[in-house]
Each structure stands twice: as C-alpha cells, then as structure tokens.
Amino acid sequence: MSKLYTLDNRQFISEASDTLVAVIDGSTIHSVADFYSAISKALHFPDYFGENLDALDEMLYDLDWIEHDHVLLLITNSPQFLQHEEAQRSQIITLIEEIDNPYFEVCFM
Template identity: 35%
Template sequence: MRIDNKIKSLTPPFIHLLFNHSKHLRIEENIQLISIDGSKCMDMNGLFSEFSKKMNFPDYFGGNWNAFDECINDLSWLTSEQYVILISKTDKLLVNDNENFEVLINILSDTCMEWAEGREYGELITFPTPVHVFFCCIDNKEKHIIERFKSTGIIEFDIIK
C-alpha cells in the first residue's frame, strides 16, 4: 500500500516507522498535518510543550498523561477530516525515558484506534476519522528504533523504507 493510501485507512496499522526520507507524504487539503520535532521532546516537559503547541491544545491542558490523553482524543478545536502526526528525529524522543516512551506509544496507538471507530460521548459524536502517526527515523538508528517500538508491546506498526 502506498504511503498516501495508508493515511486514508481506517484499519491498522496506524503507527508507522518511516526510514526512507526520500518518500514524501502527499497531504491533501482535507488532511491536517501536525509536525512534531522529536528533538524538542527529549523529556516530559518538552514533549507536552511541543504537542500542546503544535496541536493547539486548550489553555486548560495540564501537562500530564491524563490531560494529554484527554486532549489528543478530543481535538474539537481542530476541523479536519483526517489527521497525520509526523514526528521527526524519533531517536531523540524521550531518549532516556523508556517507561514514558511506552506510555506515549500506547496512548497514540489507542487514540488512532478510537478515532477510527468513531465515538459517541453524549451530545459529542465523531464519525470514524483516520489518524495516523509517522515516526521519521534516520537509517543508522533503524535497528535500535525498531527494538524500542517492539519493547512497548505495541502489536501493530509498520516499517516503511
């Protein structure tokens, strides 16, 4: 499946490791691209700050995992038919914090699944919406990055070279 077809899919995998930077994502008008700089996410404060800034989290965002999970599963302040989160410099992402890296990957994976299924919370109804996360990686870190993702327990992710 081509990369641009993957981002339209409502079926897993929703988490992608992108090792070949010569393959460019073609983002259409109805897809919101959210670019996260992994080098600004080396610790928890940086991660929450970068995601909050780039995803326009509301002022009430509390800078903790519960608030992160709540905000990334809401996005009512954004209006798009699809979302692509593109995380560059994945090798820098929570580089010395495997425990919180695992929490992040699991939240992102669960978020993608929830959006794909659609949701109904009282009056708030969201239709199935594709959300995909691409982790851009440099080739010489490939083995380490793949092992790090496998260690999180995430079952479905794909590797794009």
C-alpha cells in the same frame, strides 16, 4: 494530486484530504514536559490542557477544536524522541497506539 501548504514551518494542510499535518522534531524532546509543550503547540491544544497522560488522552480523543477532518502528527527524528526517558516514552507511545479516534494518526519517522 494533493497540495501541501506550509504554516509556521511546522504545519501543513492537505487541501485534497482536509488533513492537518503537524510535525514535532523528536530530537528536541528530551523530557515529558518538552513533549507536552510541543504537542500542545503543534495541535493547538486548548489552554486547559493539563499536561499529563490522562489529559493527553482526552485531547487526542476529542480534537474538536481542529477544523480539519483528519489530523496527522509526524514525529521526526524519532530515535531521539525521549531517548533518555524510556519509561515515559513507552507510556506515551502506548497511549497514542490505543487512542480510539479514527481521524487521528501518528507517524514516527
């Protein structure tokens, strides 16, 4: 059985699978800027993250600064995630779906 450890009330590390599980509360994401800030904090993006879709694509493809073998991003309260920004929501979800990184997964909850 794997163990989960809480870090900063937002992150968990699964000892058995060497997976970093980061959580973003979708109810707090009202704008694309909110999303970029939240994902940057949750996944400890480097300072050079450009806060745009191209930069997000590069960050999620790479993830070399994370010492765990796998990364799982949980977006809770997903119906509220960018609920008034449908075009941006769609672009972000499409980008996430198309990321070619077998070590990165996202779960909308």
